[in-house]
Amino acid sequence: MTSIRDLVSGSLGIGERYCLEVSRADDGTLIAAHPSDRSPMDVVVFEGLERLDSPTERPPEGPLVVEVEILGRVVDGRLAGRVISSSCASPENVD
Numbered sequence: 001m002t003s004i005r006d007l008v009s010g011s012l013g014i015g016e017r018y019c020l021e022v023s024r025a026d027d028g029t030l031i032a033a034h035p036s037d038r039s040p041m042d043v044v045v046f047e048g049l050e051r052l053d054s055p056t057e058r059p060p061e062g063p064l065v066v067e068v069e070i071l072g073r074v075v076d077g078r079l080a081g082r083v084i085s086s087s088c089a090s091p092e093n094v095d
Contacts, residue, residue, distance in 0.1 A: 011038040012079060014072045019088035020045075020081075021065050032068065034079065041079045043070065048083030 013036055020032040022045055030045040045068055052066070067088050071080040 011036065012041070013039065013070045015070065017067055017069045017084055019065055020068045022068070023064075029076075030064075031078065032081070034070075039079070041074070041077070043068065043081040044075050044078035045081040045083055046075060047071070047080070051083045051086050 013034070018035045020035060020043065022030045022032040022043075025031050030049070032043045032045065034041060034043055045066075052064075064086075065088055066083055067085040068081040069084050071082055073080040
């Protein structure tokens, strides 16, 4: 039997990894559009930010394309995401 939780998790991409273009909001938060048209929420990237702090891995200013895992939590009305890598290992997932 399929639960509502399973249906929602599938449409939101919980646990999936995507290459997303993130931008910095006025308050410094990293946000991105969700790659699935079925998702009603955008993504806020707030975990794994230390992967972007290294001088050798710091992406250029402006929009960044990073690999993000969608977490099963909502923060400030957006799905939570975690930086997996400051580069994208799966180009087919680029949003």
